[in-house]
Structure formats: structure tokens, C-alpha cells
Amino acid sequence: MRTAAERTTPENVEALSEIVARCDREGRKILIVGGNTLAGMGFPPEQLDVTLLTSGLASIVAYERSDLTIAAQAGATIQMVGALLAANGQFVPFDAPRPQYATLGGTLAAGWLGPRRHVYGRPRDYVLGSTIVLADGTIARAGGMVVKNVAGYDMSRLYVGSFGTLGVLAQVNLKTLARYPRARVFLAPLPERTRTRACHQLGALAIAPAAAFWIEGFHNAVDGEAGPEGRVVILLEGSEALLERATRDLRSALGRAGVPETRIVDAGARESFERVVDSYVASLGERSVTYRLYGTPDESERRVIALQELAQRFLLRAESIVDLMNGDIVLRVSDLDTHALGAKIEAFDDALHEAEPQAQVVAGDHPHRVYLRVWGAPPASIERMQALKARFDPNGTLNPGRFVGGI
Amino acid sequence: VLKERLVEALGSDAVKTAPEDLAVYAFDAYTDGRLPTAVVLPASTREVSAVVKVARECGEPIIARGAGTGLCGGAVPVVGGVVISFARMNRILSLDARNYRAHVQPGLINLDLSTHVASDGLFYAPDPASQKISTIGGNIATNAGGPHCLSYGTTVNHVLALEVVDDRGEVFTTSCDDPGYDLTAALVGSEGTLGIVTSAWVRLMRLPEAVRVWVAAFGDIDSASAAVSAIIAAGIVPTALEMMDAVITRAVEAAFHAGYPTDAAAVLLIENAGFEDDMAACEGAIAAIVKEHGALSWRAARTAEERAALWAGRKGAAGATGRIAPNYYTQDLCVPRSKLPQALRAVEEAANEHHITVGNVFHAGDGNLHPLLMYDKRRRDQVGAVVETGNAILRSAIALGGTISGEHGVGWEKREAMTHVYSTADLATMARVRDVFDPQRALNPEKIFPSGARCPEVTPP
Numbered sequence: 001m002r003t004a005a006e007r008t009t010p011e012n013v014e015a016l017s018e019i020v021a022r023c024d025r026e027g028r029k030i031l032i033v034g035g036n037t038l039a040g041m042g043f044p045p046e047q048l049d050v051t052l053l054t055s056g057l058a059s060i061v062a063y064e065r066s067d068l069t070i071a072a073q074a075g076a077t078i079q080m081v082g083a084l085l086a087a088n089g090q091f092v093p094f095d096a097p098r099p100q101y102a103t104l105g106g107t108l109a110a111g112w113l114g115p116r117r118h119v120y121g122r123p124r125d126y127v128l129g130s131t132i133v134l135a136d137g138t139i140a141r142a143g144g145m146v147v148k149n150v151a152g153y154d155m156s157r158l159y160v161g162s163f164g165t166l167g168v169l170a171q172v173n174l175k176t177l178a179r180y181p182r183a184r185v186f187l188a189p190l191p192e193r194t195r196t197r198a199c200h201q202l203g204a205l206a207i208a209p210a211a212a213f214w215i216e217g218f219h220n221a222v223d224g225e226a227g228p229e230g231r232v233v234i235l236l237e238g239s240e241a242l243l244e245r246a247t248r249d250l251r252s253a254l255g256r257a258g259v260p261e262t263r264i265v266d267a268g269a270r271e272s273f274e275r276v277v278d279s280y281v282a283s284l285g286e287r288s289v290t291y292r293l294y295g296t297p298d299e300s301e302r303r304v305i306a307l308q309e310l311a312q313r314f315l316l317r318a319e320s321i322v323d324l325m326n327g328d329i330v331l332r333v334s335d336l337d338t339h340a341l342g343a344k345i346e347a348f349d350d351a352l353h354e355a356e357p358q359a360q361v362v363a364g365d366h367p368h369r370v371y372l373r374v375w376g377a378p379p380a381s382i383e384r385m386q387a388l389k390a391r392f393d394p395n396g397t398l399n400p401g402r403f404v405g406g407i
Numbered sequence: 408v409l410k411e412r413l414v415e416a417l418g419s420d421a422v423k424t425a426p427e428d429l430a431v432y433a434f435d436a437y438t439d440g441r442l443p444t445a446v447v448l449p450a451s452t453r454e455v456s457a458v459v460k461v462a463r464e465c466g467e468p469i470i471a472r473g474a475g476t477g478l479c480g481g482a483v484p485v486v487g488g489v490v491i492s493f494a495r496m497n498r499i500l501s502l503d504a505r506n507y508r509a510h511v512q513p514g515l516i517n518l519d520l521s522t523h524v525a526s527d528g529l530f531y532a533p534d535p536a537s538q539k540i541s542t543i544g545g546n547i548a549t550n551a552g553g554p555h556c557l558s559y560g561t562t563v564n565h566v567l568a569l570e571v572v573d574d575r576g577e578v579f580t581t582s583c584d585d586p587g588y589d590l591t592a593a594l595v596g597s598e599g600t601l602g603i604v605t606s607a608w609v610r611l612m613r614l615p616e617a618v619r620v621w622v623a624a625f626g627d628i629d630s631a632s633a634a635v636s637a638i639i640a641a642g643i644v645p646t647a648l649e650m651m652d653a654v655i656t657r658a659v660e661a662a663f664h665a666g667y668p669t670d671a672a673a674v675l676l677i678e679n680a681g682f683e684d685d686m687a688a689c690e691g692a693i694a695a696i697v698k699e700h701g702a703l704s705w706r707a708a709r710t711a712e713e714r715a716a717l718w719a720g721r722k723g724a725a726g727a728t729g730r731i732a733p734n735y736y737t738q739d740l741c742v743p744r745s746k747l748p749q750a751l752r753a754v755e756e757a758a759n760e761h762h763i764t765v766g767n768v769f770h771a772g773d774g775n776l777h778p779l780l781m782y783d784k785r786r787r788d789q790v791g792a793v794v795e796t797g798n799a800i801l802r803s804a805i806a807l808g809g810t811i812s813g814e815h816g817v818g819w820e821k822r823e824a825m826t827h828v829y830s831t832a833d834l835a836t837m838a839r840v841r842d843v844f845d846p847q848r849a850l851n852p853e854k855i856f857p858s859g860a861r862c863p864e865v866t867p868p
Contacts, residue, residue: 067745089642121564138836144809147741147744147774148556148813149812152855155836160589178642327506358586385590
């Protein structure tokens, strides 16, 4: 990647529009940068002339507390918005890693999916409206500040997950939720031959946990002791009354699975949960590559075992996080140093995609990352996506080459 | 030629061109209609694809149609063309109860899905009032809502993947788990203008273990709407929070004996579904707020039958207004929830000004109003007054920071009003998506986008 000749930090949407339009006319390519927390996703840009930082667009535009809506500029950090909402007893369930740096725009543009979405829904479902700057400088608004809106195409949802390749998000309007009064985390090491039963029991709880993970590795990053089969980290959220019942149910479910020891974290439960989410994209610099796979809960255990065996065949260290509620798998493979990893990672990537064509790279700074199938196999509708890109950004000005299928 | 080629592709029993057959498909639940050139009833994705190819080669547009319950003329073949009815594609193709998902055909009736999966402890959450007859495909086209989308979200939150026939008759699939653009989200709510959905994978939810339904009565509409705003402002989002005014409750009681008080100016129908452990606290919190706002009464439905009766009354409310006037026109607008009292006052003022009887029955918790304007369509003066009232109501919603459609769609009816909420640049940006999926404007033409003369930028390149 060439170092950008120019960095620019527009402080209002008109300035953003001018910069983007000028670059588009002059054939200069723009890399859009939010908090850099998900920079491990996507290919490096094919060409880079201007680095556009969204940090100059970081204000709260309107907080309608009693409407449960908020409008903020895209460069606002998740933590800043979250703190304002929390002070008013509200939240938006983004579950973004490293929220102190992650921006609204970056998190949404990357299509980030967190572990609590099985309860709260996807981040895209909280986006009520947006302002975007297209490559030609057009400032386009979509949606509004109302919670139901079917006036025209849902452009905002299309921008979520578009990786900055259709336009630069300048503002998003969000729906908020009232924050549950209580959160509690359970930590339990898994003894021999308990994993399968534990995963099954957790999936069958009447009160579904807000999040439940089976984790192998990530020893210092995630709370709790690991057993021979890893550990589980479970987040419960709800009222005091519900939490009590969920706690009893969970204890007996884990007991039935043969998992005796559990540690409860009440003070600092949310932080404990956030450490797991941070680990989704925590890289060991150039020594690791992290993959993410989506699927269904009933398949995830079998798949992750197969992935660990595959990594072993390549003499790579494998660590994994399985989201037992959504079926997501996070797999971090690493080696002693960058050369050791570089010698194997491409062959591993080939073998991995043979078994799991959809695996995506989400973190890792190894120079060979550019040779990996970062987005997995192209989706069935890739030609339509390429056509959309061509219609929105015909000169390929925005984040060129970073996205799926060369978009 | 069109007819022959369609018959060749589908067989004669699946193609209708006789005027008396076409007349049925000229209308949906909007007041105006146009005759299609032909109607087809394909039985498979392959047949849908064949129909599109034939229609395109004959220069005919294509209009996908579910049950025709749409209120905005979205299924009306405005410039003629081939209407595709999905009446024969109405099956559940597969059910994966363990992973909470089902693969269904677009002609499946919404309620049939929930009924079918109930024995697995599951349900399909979007529940438009039309759910006994409206189809999943039609619901997807309009991103349909319903009372329970207050907490469960609208249709788009419940669609995981789509199989779609495009404007050239090619089949493609989208999944919200695919990397790349979220085409699934773009297609839901696009009113049949970006593709024709031929099957959908939808998300199912677990049936709640506990359900409570309460009815609160108020002496005036203002207090009821202020109570709704206060409930939301307190951060309480029950599963459903509906409001009906006296015009509606009296009609509902006359028709159904559902259990609503008829001496109140407004009632709230409130449902909370979830866990037994949370019910008492939820009831206490909501009851306290409604009492603070001067509720005349607060009552809990004691049995499942009582709950069902209250809901049947609510969902049958529009039909029950037949006792008030021969016709009604339903407006659909959405405002910020703190603006409910102002929005309802504006509705009343507009109706008074034009001497129109209005009944309000709507998703109060979402700020999604449905004023029903009563009229007799044989009286031209009343028709004109209803149109004027509807427009005045839309203008007031926009002035309050709201929008022109919360859940019914834009369709044919509201396309000119799009210019009141969006700039030319905003609409032209939407049109870029259309350019990719339907450059010839062959799929459900003359919908959503304002007619060309008013907005030259919003025409194909």
C-alpha cells in the first residue's frame, strides 16, 4: 500500500462533498478511515491518493431522548454515543470491538454483526435514516427520525455493510432501546467430554442468554479459566427477577452438562463481555490471521473442531470463539513469527476455503493477507453488486478494490 | 401473440385474458384501478422466469401480485401489462425449526405460516392486520408492519434470504449473511420494482411463555396519546401499543363485542409478551403512567379467549367501520413518538375542516397513525374532501418531522408526495438502484417514483 500523499479531515458535510467530488473529477482515489478498528477487514486499496478521516464529523446532531432516537455524525465513536445514551438509560446494541475508537460510520459500513443480535436484531435494523456523500459529491438523505418508514427504497440499510464503496456516510439516525437494568456474566472452564453437552444445554435454555460463547485460547484476553475443552462465557441481561431465574436455569443446565465450577461476574459484567467482542478482531500483529464464519448454532461445534484440526495439520496455533446463539465462528491462526506464518498461510487459506468457502478474514496484519481470500467465495449476486458499484461510483473513487469481487 | 406464448409456457389454465377475469386484477385495496393485459398464475420459479421473458419480449411490463390487500395501488397495473398472481405458489418449502427459519413461497398466507409452525413452539412475527389473507410475498414487497412490529421489527427484520427473478427473467439469490451489499434489505420494501421474489427464507421466533393484554380507557384523545408518548419516553417498549378512538371502538363493539369500553374517547390496547417474571413489573410501570395521564379505567384480559377477542376486534377495526359509512380511506403516516398528541390534533383539525368523519386505529407505540376517513364514494364532493383531508394530514406529518408512509408503501397513490419528503438528489439516488435492477422500468412501472414530468432527474439514464 502506498502512503497517502494527502490526509483530509472535513468538518462538515458540504466540505466532505467538495473533497469527494474533487477527487472524483481528478481521478484521485480515496481511502475512508473511521476508527481503524476493523481495518483488518477487506483488501488493501488498489490505489490510494487521499486518506479521508471521518473524525472531523463527530457530533451528536439530535438526541430525542423521549422518542428513543438519536442522530449523530458518522465519525462519532460508539463509546461517545454509548455514554450519552447510557447516561439516559438507553443503548444501541452495536457490540462493536474497541468502542472507544470504533466509529458509527465505520462499524455500520463494515456491516459489523455482534453476538447479541439474536436478541436485539442487527445494527442495520437500528438505522432509521442516513446522510451519505456519493462519489460525485451528491449529498443524499434517506429515511428520517421515525421508527417505521417505507417511503421509497431503504437506502440506509443498503449503505450498512457497503464498506464505503457506494458513498461516504456522513450521518446516521438511530433507534435506541432502554437499557436492561442488570447484566451478569458466567464464566466456566469445560472439563473433559463436557463441551458437546454444554453447547447443547446452552442452546436449549428457555431464557436465551444475551450472548453465550465457547472459547478455546484467547487466554489473557478473555476472563475466566480454561479447562481441557476450553471455557464458556455467558452474558445474561434483564430485570432482577428474570436474572435470578435465568441464573438458576443456567446453573442446572451447566450442571447437567457436567460443568461444575462457575464464576459469576456482576460488577464489570459488560466489560467482561466486551473483552470477548474485542477478541473477535484482536490480532497478534503480523503473527496472526483471524477468520470469521457465519452459520447456524447446530453446526458450529462440528465446524470449529474441523477447523482446529485443519490448523493443526498446518502446524498453526488455532484459537476460536463460537457464538452459540448465532452460530458464528471466529478462528485465529498464528505462528511464532511473521515468517513462520507467511510460509503456510496461503496454503492454509486454500485448504480452509475448500472446506469453508465463505470464511472471511477480519483481522491480522500479515503482509501475505493480500493473497488470501479475504471475503471468501464471491456471493451469488456478485454481478449485481458490481453493477451497483458502477452506478454509484463509476470512476471507482471510493475505497477502490477493498470489497468483495474487486469492488 | 402474448397470450399464445404465455399459454405455451404455462398451459391454458394458468393464463387469463378474458375481460371478466382481468377485471378482478385491475384493483387492489386502493380506490382506483386499471386493467392488465393478461394475468398468469405460475406454479414455479421456472414458470415465473418464463413469464418475464415472454412479457419482456412482447414489450409488456410485469406486476407481481400477492393477495391485493395493499392500500396504495401498489398492485395496480397502471399502464397495463402482465400481472403475476402467486396464488399457486403458496407452500412452505421447508422448515428448520431448530435454527428458527422457514423457506416459503411468496403466495403463502402470512397467518398460515404462524399456524403451521405453532406446534414447534414458533411463530412468524410480522402481523399486518390483513394477515389472514395477505401473503408473505406482498408483505416483503411493502416491508409490512403490524401491531407487534413495535418490539419485533417490520418484515425486513425477519427476511434472511431471497430467491428473485429479475427484469430479464434470470433467477438470482441474496442472503443477508453474504458478504457484499445487503441486496436482501434493498429488495424488501421495494414494492416489486427491483425484482420478483419467488421464495424467501424467513426468521421464526419462539412463542413467548407469557402474554398479557391490557386495555386502558381515556376521557379524551389528548390524554391517551400523551400517555403513549410517556410510556415510550420511560423506555418501556411493550410488544404492542395500539390506540383506538371512540369512532372505532363503537364500530368494533357493534361488530364483534370484543370487550372495549364504548364510553371512552380513546382506548389503548397494550400487549406484553415475554417471561412471567417480568409481567408484574411491566404492568405496574405502564399502569402507573396511564393513571398519571388520567386513565378512566385499566383492565387486564383474564383469559386467552379475552385476549383473542380484543385482538380480533383490533384487527377487524377497519372492516367494522362499514357501519359508519359505505367507504373508508386509510391514511398511513408516521411521526416521532413524542409528537403523537400534535399529530392527532392535526388529523382532527383536517377532518373537521373538510367535514369528514375520521376514526383513528393505529400503532401508537411506533407513532404510526392510520386515520380512517369515512365517505360515500358515490358522492363526488365527499371523495374530493377525503383526498384533501388525506393530503392535509400528510403535510402535517411531514411538518412534525414524520413521513408519508409507515408501513403501507408508496405505490401508485403516494408517489407524487415523495417530493415532499425527499429532495431530487435523494430520489435520484434511489433511482440509481432502480437503474441497476430494472433499467427499462419494466417491473411494476409508475410506482414509488414521482411521474417523470415533475422530476426529470429521476428517469433512466
